[in-house]
Amino acid sequence: MGNVGDLGAFGAWLSDGANWTGRYGLLNLIVEHLALTALSLLIAALIAIPVGLFIGHTGRGEIFVVGLGSLSRAIPTMGLLFALVLLLGVEFRELSVLLALSTIALPPLIAGAYSGVTTIPPSIRDSATAQGMTTWQLVRHVEVPLASPSLIGGLRIAFIQVVSTVVLAPLVGLGGLGFGIIQGLALRNYAQVTVSSLVIIVITITGERLIGFWQHRTKARLTPLDKLENP
Amino acid sequence: MKLTRITALVASVGLVLGVAGCASTTPSSEPIVIGSQAYYSNEIIAETYAQVLENAGYTVDRQFSLGQRDVYVPAIEAGEIDLFPEYTGNLLQYLVPDATQTTADDVYSALATALPAGLTALDMSPATDQDSYNVTQDFAQKNNLTSIADLAKLKDLTLGGAPELAERPYGPKGLLDMYGVTVSFQATGDTTVDALVAGQVSMANVYSADPRISQLKLVTLSDPLGLFLASNVVPIASEKVSADARALVNAVSAAMTPEDLVALNVRSVEEKLSASVIAHDWLVSKGLIK
Known part of the structure; x- marks a missing residue:
């Protein structure tokens, strides 16, 4: 405890095994933080990617996509979280947290899928149709592969937003690394607050870099195709 | 109340900065700056102090909803707030994390010693919120x-x-x-x-x-062995609060019973009345203001 810059307290907190194990130990909280993030992204992706692809493919509901960007900034996540818990009941607090987190992940994912499809050169789509591809084949073999770098870019933004918002989960009785921050602030245990924050930062940067790498590789795989188009 | 704890915390940083700014720009007739936590019940108590002082002709500057102790205690210590409704046990635990006192009187006297120089715990009220x-x-x-x-x-x-x-x-x-x-x-x-x-x-x-x-x-559940620290409502005052003003606030504390405090909270939660209306009605019922 004590001063923010107290490195001794920082080391003492880390070297105390009791802070690592148990229901609210650091290890458990890290796993919970990652699980909440991954599940929320999965739920959001299952909804957002088909919707984004559909809008990009048909051109229907484009205004919806434009409004989406500003909407995502207008959602008060904490208010939504409490509203969902009150609405669904405390028995479903996990579901409430997942739904609230999925909501903030939807806009970047939809936008990523949508813009991935709309930026495909019309000549490619036309030649696919000219070869006799059905709509499903066009989507499956042309649009999805070509849209994937943009789609993964959307996932990258969604990940950053979700992984940093999971911090609110302890307010409604779940864990995650926000627990260490909220408990540490109340106890004025700044070593605990610092460790929890640092772990969140490391997870965020690592995850963002990994998704960025994936995006880069997906794009690189498509490069020969670009060359084909502009020899 | 607690639901908005984080928002209040963020907002209150701005408020505290605002208070700091005001303090230097109001040289004429110094008002008594009254703070409160971002907790509806605490705000009602702060409002009773404010109204009883205003009734006696004092100028009052309300700086309510200042988040939790991490935010406002430094502001009180810096002299930016003159009067603040607090709770003996919880404040003692904040100032002395390993405090062992549990009875109301022990906690109160330990708090008096633990408070930083320049701050005084006025008379504690029988009302508790612990x-x-x-x-x-x-x-x-x-x-x-x-x-x-x-x-x-x-x-x-x-x-x-x-x-x-x-x-x-x-x-x-x-x-x-x-x-x-x-x-x-x-x-x-x-x-x-x-x-x-x-x-x-x-x-x-x-x-x-x-x-x-x-x-x-x-x-x-009753606590016969004294596991919990007693936490009576207690006004914390700076040196800027005069002896006359202190007497007025002490009268408020003396009049407030534990049942009164619950009743005040019930009015806030059930009737959705503002802190000022609830405080006013209560002060009138106790004959503390007209």
């Missing part, structure tokens, strides 16, 4: 519970409360050491009471002046 362990009426009847000690015979108890309860002296460790009660802890945060009613936890830490205790017919 941690307490509560169970549902069903659970209490089924297991014949009236005191925390009665829990010792039960197994598989889960205790719900704010995350910090896990580490508090009166948390799981205190329950085991003092009463031989074994509990597993579940951090239920702001949904503690809901979790208790839904049966997700068997007992919950709820502030004793919380209207939901009577609304939901919760049973507050």
